[in-house]
Amino acid sequence: MTSVIVIGAGVIGATVAWELASAGHRVHLIDARTPGDGATRASAGVLAPYIEGAPASPLRELGRDSLERYDEFIARLKDDSHTDVIYDRRGTLELAMTADEATRLSHDAATLARDGVEAQWLSGAALVDLDPNVSRQALGGLFVPIHGSVGVSSLTMAAVTAAVERGARVMVETGAIDVSSQGGVTVRTAQGTLTADQAVMAAGSWSSRVTVQGADPLPVKPIRGQLLQLGGSRGLLRRVVWGARGYLVPWPDGTVLAGATVEDVGFDERTTSEARRSLMEMAVSLAPALANADIADVRAGLRPRGPDNLPMIGRSQAVPGLIYATAHYRNGILLAPLTATLVRALIEDESFTPPAPVRPDRHGTRT
Ligand SMILES: Cc1cc2nc3c(=O)[nH]c(=O)nc-3n(C[C@H](O)[C@H](O)[C@H](O)COP(=O)(O)OP(=O)(O)OC[C@H]3O[C@@H](n4cnc5c(N)ncnc54)[C@H](O)[C@@H]3O)c2cc1C
Structure with a gap:
């Protein structure tokens, strides 16, 4: 010992x-x-x-x-621990909003499949079948079923x-x-x-x-990240949705996390109104129904970067x-x-x- x-x-x-x-x-x-x-x-x-x-x-x-x-x-x-831990392995859906992103993500899907990783490129219609509230502007998306999230x-x-x-x-x-x-x-x-x-x-x-x-x-060094917790979003998303400017994570309590900023501001753990605005905009671009969600919480943390x-x-x-x-x-x-x-x-x-x-x-x- x-x-x-x-x-x-x-x-x-x-x-x-x-x-x-x-x-x-x-x-x-x-x-x-x-x-x-x-x-x-x-x-x-x-x-x-x-x-x-x-x-x-x-x-x-x-x-x-x-x-x-x-x-x-x-x-x-x-x-x-005799306690519950929130844990979800329903995968991630990475949306392509531009033709360039569609090319990159469909290529990624092929590479992952070749490497033996379960991954699928989904066209716009198949995407909406899988997660009905993602943006209809998406040209398609990369679905990686083994990904997930943890509380x-x-x-x-x-x-x-x-x-x-x-x-x-x-x-x-x-x-x-x-x-x-x-x-x-x-x-x-x-x-x-x-x-x-x-x-x-x-x-x-x-x-x-x-x-x-x-x-x-x-x-x-510390790299600040801010994240919103959006209330009133129960059942809106079925899995983590990812885009070029951020991601959305549905939680069992009916909220959705929308993150995250990447800011080199030293040891400053404060939240900002600019982050609320840009994260809300990002969230709505990936799932338009979130426009009606309320901001239940804003959190900031310092990621340790080497x-x-x-x-x-x-x-x-x-x-x-x-x-x-x-x-x-x-x-x-x-x-x-x-x-x-x-x-x-x-x-x-x-x-x-x-x-x-x-x-x-x-x-x-x-x-
Ligand atoms: C907005 C945001 C979103 C993120 N999303 C993800 C994600 O989706 N997936 C993922 O894998 N990672 C994510 N990360 C990164 C992840 O949170 C960090 O990599 C992880 O929390 C680092 O954990 P840590 O224990 O090393 O550091 P911390 O969580 O920062 O813990 C360090 C601890 O050390 C304590 N401490 C400080 N100084 C001293 C001292 N002198 N003596 C004793 N204790 C001290 C602090 O109080 C603190 O409790 C995210 C980070 C942020 C900010």
């Missing part, structure tokens, strides 16, 4: 803490605020590696691997609950200040000092603000007991099951090497 301090209780820290506690490790999960309050709170929870990752890219491969783990991950999480707050809270049931301790309003190699790993916080055999840096965009003794600041948009998962060079699990940018929810598995392997086996595209030392900084 290893003692581990997990720094940050967003979706990544929470699922890592649960994975480690399930394996019998002694876990301390600490958060500067409360669990799930970072980018995780704003996330739409779409699971779509074949949209997010370009063909043959590392992101697509990592996302494919993680998506394959999702059914088992959610079933185990529901069992361990991110329910997932994160279930992971925290399951971790606690397996003996993890959660400390809120306990922000890490620095990490050093004394007596295993020492994490200094505003509330005192914690020591353990190993630690995991899962503080999302804030990971670069925690000093790691002997390491360069981590090249992770230089190549890929996560950093691996051991620190400067503090060997520290493992990074951060910089998941637009796909932290999709990549959570894979990340938790990799972190557990790193904790349990000093010689384990994660896949090259996620190793934190690839950016040439001392980690």
